[in-house]
Structure formats: C-alpha cells, structure tokens
Amino acid sequence: MRILIVEDEVDLARALARGLKQEGYAVDIALSGEEGWAKGEINEYDLVILDLNLPDMDGLEVCRCLRESKPELLILMLTARGRLEDRVTGLDRGADDYLVKPFYFEELLARIRALLRRDLRARQPVLRAGDLTLDPATHVAWKGKRRLELTAKEFAILEYLMRRPGEVVSQEDIIEHVWGENVNLFTSSVRVHICSLRRKLGDDAKHPRYIETVAGGYRLLVPEGEGNETPPAFW
Ligand code: CA
Numbered sequence: 001m002r003i004l005i006v007e008d009e010v011d012l013a014r015a016l017a018r019g020l021k022q023e024g025y026a027v028d029i030a031l032s033g034e035e036g037w038a039k040g041e042i043n044e045y046d047l048v049i050l051d052l053n054l055p056d057m058d059g060l061e062v063c064r065c066l067r068e069s070k071p072e073l074l075i076l077m078l079t080a081r082g083r084l085e086d087r088v089t090g091l092d093r094g095a096d097d098y099l100v101k102p103f104y105f106e107e108l109l110a111r112i113r114a115l116l117r118r119d120l121r122a123r124q125p126v127l128r129a130g131d132l133t134l135d136p137a138t139h140v141a142w143k144g145k146r147r148l149e150l151t152a153k154e155f156a157i158l159e160y161l162m163r164r165p166g167e168v169v170s171q172e173d174i175i176e177h178v179w180g181e182n183v184n185l186f187t188s189s190v191r192v193h194i195c196s197l198r199r200k201l202g203d204d205a206k207h208p209r210y211i212e213t214v215a216g217g218y219r220l221l222v223p224e225g226e227g228n229e230t231p232p233a234f235w
Helices: 010-022 033-042 059-069 084-092 105-123 152-162 171-179 187-201
Strands: 002-006 026-030 047-051 074-079 097-100 127-129 132-135 140-143 146-148 211-214 217-220
Touching: 002 010, 002 033, 010 026, 010 105, 026 033, 026 171, 033 047, 033 059, 047 059, 047 105, 059 074, 059 084, 074 084, 074 105, 084 097, 097 105, 127 152, 132 152, 152 171, 152 187, 152 217, 171 187, 171 217, 187 211
Parallel strands: 002 026, 002 047, 047 074, 074 097
Antiparallel strands: 127 132, 132 140, 140 146, 211 217
16 A cells, blocks of 8 residues: 655654554655645555645645546545634545544554545455455455465565456566655565565465566466455455
C-alpha cells in the first residue's frame, strides 16, 4: 500500500512517514499543496494524508483537484481546523475521512486501516492464485489452510505479484511500489526478499511453482483455470 503525505510541517511529515513505514506502508512526502497535487496526479497512491493549511495551494483545493482526476483515491484530511463547517466542507470536497490535530498516531493508523479495509473489501475482497490466498485488508496470507508468517515487505511483494498474476514485474516496479520513490535501494534487496518469500512458500527457484524469475523481473505463476474471482471457502 502506497501513501502520500501532503504536509508543510517538515518534522511532522517526517515523523508520520517514519511511523507509517514501520507499519509496512510505502510512503512519499509532499511539502506543499502544489507538490502534493503533482505527485498525486503522477503516481499511483492508495491513500493521501492531506493537511488543510498549506502555503501555496489550500488542502481543500488539492482535494478537489485530486478527486476530479482520481475518483477512487482515498483522502484523509489532517488539520488543525476543528470547526464543524471546516469538517463539513472537507467531506463535501471529497475527503473520505477527517482527523483534527493534535491527534494520536494510533488513531491515524486505525483510520487508515479502516479506510483501506472498506475500500479494499469493496474493490477486491481477497486475492487468490492457485492455493495462495491473500487478504490485503487484514494483512494475512495463506498457503492452502496454512497461514504464512511474512514480514511487511514480503507481504507487500506477494500482494503486488498477486495483483498481477502471470505478468512480468520488474525489480524497479517492485521497489517503487513496495518501498516508495526516492529510495536508495539496490535490486539485490528485492532478490533477498524474494528469496525469503520463496522459502516461506516452499518454492524452488529452479523449478518454481509460485514465483518464476524471468528476464527483466519476476512472474507469479497461475495454475490453469485459476483466477482471482472466487473467495476462499473459509472467508
Ligand atoms: Ca500546515
């Protein structure tokens, strides 16, 4: 899951980014309204945390513009303005939720989880590929009936692959979507995580059943006749 923080208070933006990364989210920061709008337009985010008081372009305006071009983007407004009319205006302009500063980080996390869960359940309840099942909303994955104990990065890589079954996904794509932009990361890091993911899946790189190494990246193998449509029987 990739999140954009639009916040002009640098310390707060960095603290939020640090906390969210620890939770396994890929995070980018925009320090002004215009930068937030530009990044929101260019990149694919699952959720935007949007401050209302921004120096160059008001958060409400950013919200309206983003909402016009990306109707499905989740927007959580974060602001010191707690007056009722501001909350109403924010929601009317297309924000999905609203949190008033000062707030507890735990509450922000809970609201993000709730928004993503609501959204993901609506769009795609669970992902399936062969005997693999992954629930993006609860961050749980299974192989058959066995629950997989994955790290946040392994889970994010598996989710990214399972959203593109049978497609070749490059290491750069994985870095961008799992770690976020502007990371100084060698593709060898992706290899290390793929390797541990394979081990947990009981997969063999030479004779892969799940993750195949191909020229230019990786591909999630999908058994004949298997798709993403049917939810698991125990769900
Ligand atoms: Ca501000």
